[in-house]
Amino acid sequence: MRQEELENFKKVLLQKRQAILDNNLEHCKSMENIRGLSFDEADHVAMHMKNTLDSSIFTNHNTELEYIDSALTKIEQDTYGVCEMCDEPIAKERLKAKPHAKYCIVCREIVEKNSKD
Incomplete structure (x- = not known):
């Protein structure tokens, strides 16, 4: 970046x-x-x-x-801007929407799914 x-x-x-x-x-x-x-x-x-x-x-x-x-x-x-789960870059669009994002969108969905279970 x-x-x-x-x-x-x-x-x-x-x-x-x-x-x-x-x-x-x-x-x-x-x-x-x-x-x-x-x-x-x-x-x-x-x-x-x-x-x-x-x-x-x-x-x-x-x-x-x-x-x-x-x-x-x-x-x-x-x-x-690096995902805490997969160490891949977090999309700039995601960071613009949520600048304190800890996870990329894929890993965020995994975290949310696991927290519901």
């Missing part, structure tokens, strides 16, 4: 990383603002549902951050 392409992927990854961190920070600020307010029972139920959803999103964000950090490390180590 050319250096210019790597720099573009690095830029996209850093932007995605910052967007997730900003979103998580806003969520934390929102939660801090809610603390100390008094709620009725319906509000508590609604907040519980929102917290459950937010927790799931936060977990997904953390996983995505790990993948992004891993991809950034791979760029620095000159191993970016």
Whole structure:
């Protein structure tokens, strides 16, 4: 992969990383603002549902951050864009769609199939 392409992927990854961190920070600020307010029972139920959803999103964000950090490390180590399963290059189209992809499309399908079984 050319250096210019790597720099573009690095830029996209850093932007995605910052967007997730900003979103998580806003969520934390929102939660801090809610603390100390008094709620009725319906509000508590609604907040519980929102917290459950937010927790799931936060977990997904953390996983995505790990993948992004891993991809950034791979760029620095000159191993970016190589499938972790078959060691073949990951298609640039796939990396454009998901710049933190760990697997080529064929291996990703295998991983997904195995996780369902």
